[in-house]
Amino acid sequence: MIEKLTFIGAGAMAEALISGIVSDGLLEREKILATNKNDPKQLQALKDTYGIRVSEDTKEAMKDAEAVILAVKPKDSQAALEEIKPYLGDEAVVISVMAGVSTQSIQEMLGKSQPVIRVMPNTSAMIKESATAICQGTYATEADLNLAQSLLKTVGLVDVVKESDIDAITAIAGSGPAYMYYVVEAMMSEGVELGLDEDVSEAFVYQTILGAAKMLQASSDSPKTLREKITSPNGTTEAGLRTLDEYNVSTHIKEAVRAAHKRSIELGNQ
Ligand SMILES: NC(=O)C1=CN([C@@H]2O[C@H](COP(=O)(O)OP(=O)(O)OC[C@H]3O[C@@H](n4cnc5c(N)ncnc54)[C@H](OP(=O)(O)O)[C@@H]3O)[C@@H](O)[C@H]2O)C=CC1
Ligand SMILES: O=C(O)[C@@H]1CCC=N1
Secondary structure (H helix, E strand, C coil): CCCCEEEECCCHHHHHHHHHHHHHCCCCHHHEEEECCCCHHHHHHHHHHHCCEECCCHHHHHCCCCEEEECCCHHHHHHHHHHHHHHCCCCCEEEECCCCCCHHHHHHHHCCCCCEEEEECCHHHHHCCEEEEEEECCCCCHHHHHHHHHHHHCCEEEEECCHHHHHHHHHHHHCHHHHHHHHHHHHHHHHHHCCCCHHHHHHHHHHHHHHHHHHHHHCCCCHHHHHHHHCCCCCHHHHHHHHHHHCCHHHHHHHHHHHHHHHHHHHHHC
């Protein structure tokens, strides 16, 4: 394993990954360092919570880093890459979690034959339940890919994919948890409208979502069959599903995924 992993960017995604890597014990805490743009409080919080090292100084953060996880917003990619470039070792692997930004554009921004790995995790990494896609740039070796896979495996399922698939995976899995939370919010809110206490509505919706997710994993039935098994003729579920169909909810969900996919491509082109 490597001796130093540096996070450039210390926000939500970086924290989810740090949390997973630290709790897995794959890397000792002192081998992980995080830096951000201008938020010393957040760095201190990461240090206090996870026992990792932090620095506000790019040169110090980058010194001897064997792998760099780039966890800034796509719009900040150019600035962040410019800042780290002078201190980036030729062999150091850059692992980007940025939506939309291709390995080629990262290589071009760096202007050298840097090993680059592009990954798309999701925030369920925080509890080691991410669905992470990973692909390799032109100059990345099998060893670089293996390193990135080992790091990402500490936070959930990892699949190596073609880079051309990553925008679609971003649309279903990177953004996916947010769609699930959106459904949860709506169900909880309507439970309350129907007279339930907020905590009761919350508890029942959470367990229902959890149970449904576990059923998807455990059962050999398709989602369609699982749905049909709940739907008694002329029963409550049929009434609910009919309303979803009347509002074309399935089409709208597909449109949402399509919009996220389009946005991922746009982010890459900016
Ligand atoms: N959130 C999610 O669910 C997912 C996010 N991603 C991707 O992860 C990336 C990060 O997203 P997220 O964590 O949500 O974003 P956040 O806004 O939470 O974090 C962004 C971080 O980048 C830092 N930063 C900005 N510019 C620089 C710079 N020049 N040098 C060093 N650090 C810098 C910010 O520092 P400061 O606070 O000081 O400004 C902040 O710590 C994005 O590219 C996103 O596409 C991928 C999958 C899922
Ligand atoms: O919304 C975003 O752009 C990021 C990428 C995937 C999830 N969040």
